[in-house]
Amino acid sequence: MELSVVVPTLNARRRLARALDALDTHLPDVEVVVVNGPSSDGTSGLVRDHPAADVLLEIPERNLNASRNAGLAAATGDVVAFVDHRSVVREGWYDALAAAIEAGADVVTGPVHRAVSGGVTTEECERETVAGRDVRYFDGGNVAFTRAAAEALDGFDEYLETGAARDAAHRLAGLDTRVVWEPAFAVLRADGDDVPDRVAETPEGSATGLKYRALAYRLAKNYGVSLSVAWRAVRHALREAGAAARDVLDGDETPSSWLSRGRAVLTNAVSGVEAGLRARRRDRTPTRNPNGVSSRMDRAMSRYDL
Template sequence: MTQPPVSVVVVSKGRPRSLRRTLTAVSQQAYPEFEIIVVTDDDGVDAVGFLEFGHQIKLVSFDEDNISTARNQGIAAAAGEIVAFIDDDAVPETGWLWHLTAPFSEAEVAAAGGYVRGRNGITFQWRARSVNSAAEYDDIAISGDKPVVMTPAKGRAIKTEGTNMAFRRDVIAEMGGFDPAFEFYLDETDVNMRLADQGAATAIVPLAEVHHGFFESARRTARRAPRDLAQNGASMAVFLRKHCREADRADVWSAYQRGQRKRLVDYMIKGELMPGDVARLMRGLRKGYAEGLERKITVLERIPRASDGFRAFERQVAGAEIIAGRQWRRAAIRREALASSRAGRIPSVFVFSRTGLFHRVTFHSEGYWEQVGGLFGRSDRAQRLFRITGFRKRLRQEQQRVARQRLLLDESETSAREGKA
């Protein structure tokens, strides 16, 4: 199979440190031909300049609070056949692009979306979902890890998540990209609905994994509690105007408000919000909805092809490496991983303590993956709470668990180093 050239678009605002981490992971993609496009503010531009590979990145300076317009700027700069999107608070597994683009070998596939893991690097935030004209989501049961191509039923769309999705450039550009009326929230869901109206097929790709951190922003705290819901309300109003029957909109909006209030109360119970915050945020939600009812919705124009051509990203990667050991050697193992990364390899670190602690997976901005946890603890949260196993057996199991997503080589081909037990 010929792998098409891909343009990876990262939109970033106000998170330069997180952006550098995202770009480090993107730069390690095991994919033959891709370019990186960053649409960002002045701080983001400076952050890219500090990266050793920053000169290879297409930079688009953009400082407006409109994620749809920013993504359209990325599409305008893209010269690949496929345009992939990832957020600036997320990192992709090494095989992300390889897996995400594979379904595009089928001519009818217009879009693809992968799975998203949460901040512990283990639990999934999103897998496969569909969405209807009320912006209500339903899980889709997918067994196995092979891509599944789906054409949605009338009135529904196959959902792709903004931090892990790809489109044929010709298709998304002809559609006019993302609707700027969605300044934040539901922008990609609107695209999904418009693709569904065309009868276009979307692929769900389980092995195309992204780790999403939900970093702090102007709209939410580091623990995901909302700070402002005005844009959510405005986008909901726009979405219902575009996709929901007028007779149903009032009921849908009422149900949405009830759901948002329940979510806020849950945060209050956990101590993340004060009682007064709930009322304030609900006022903002309703005010935003009223504003969204007045937003101008226009016919979107086709986005022209990039004028400066494809800028292939070139970085020599010397292969994957497994570095493993006991918890008491963690500092030394990290030094080994850092040296390995600087030598051009992509290290996967496994550090086990002699406990039943749950596992966590982290990508470090220095360029290596680290999994820590108890030798007898869960990685997959569906595993038994406690089990007896040996170090080497557990290492082999955890390496196999991520091998296909990360495109790790077989043990006989991988430089594996185990610290003294």
């Protein structure tokens, strides 16, 4: 197995240093491609001096999925893994991946252990059936694809600012690929002390708004419009509204902010459905990715072989 590890990053120098240190310790002989968005915290200098990094790509876009796709296009391995700048690979990560690939897996994912006060909490395997598809979700910061599976997906959908890994999980289910959950394929994630990436402060650009735009987009793009799929989106929105209403009753949120969140959900859901149906028309193949690697081969970026 020839493995490449892609590490997208943006303004997270300290966290990235920990991620690269772990790769250098546990995977010293694999290709590591770091894709740096327009960071302003000295990330480029860190990467150039770090022994784990083999390739540094500098791109002008702040879109995580643009970074993932740029790294995928540059990687040379027959297996490509994605580890985000917060994720520290654990001992046994490589062996678990190699065993799963040898056993015939197309995609390998595993738990993300999150550091919390007093210990860690661990994500569990998440899967569901949607319109007859068995969808197994994965964290985009701890996943590996065979080259064939990555090319069948055409990478991640760059329309999405959030939720692209879940979109890819739906598309993998449609492509009938074998997605394997390996408990030993684990990373530890801690937020660290970097300044967090900012989300736009307008209601339409809030985290809630982006979440529902992504949800509506991936459902419309992958499944079209049907009553069962529409009800799935409505059910998510009702749960969001119920949680917000409880916050209002508890005094943690004002009625005006609750209404603002509601408008953000509705506006972004409608926008996501429209964009998803356009994307579905643009790519009628099972790949369902009109905004993938192949559409961005002329991407502006600088490459440094280290």
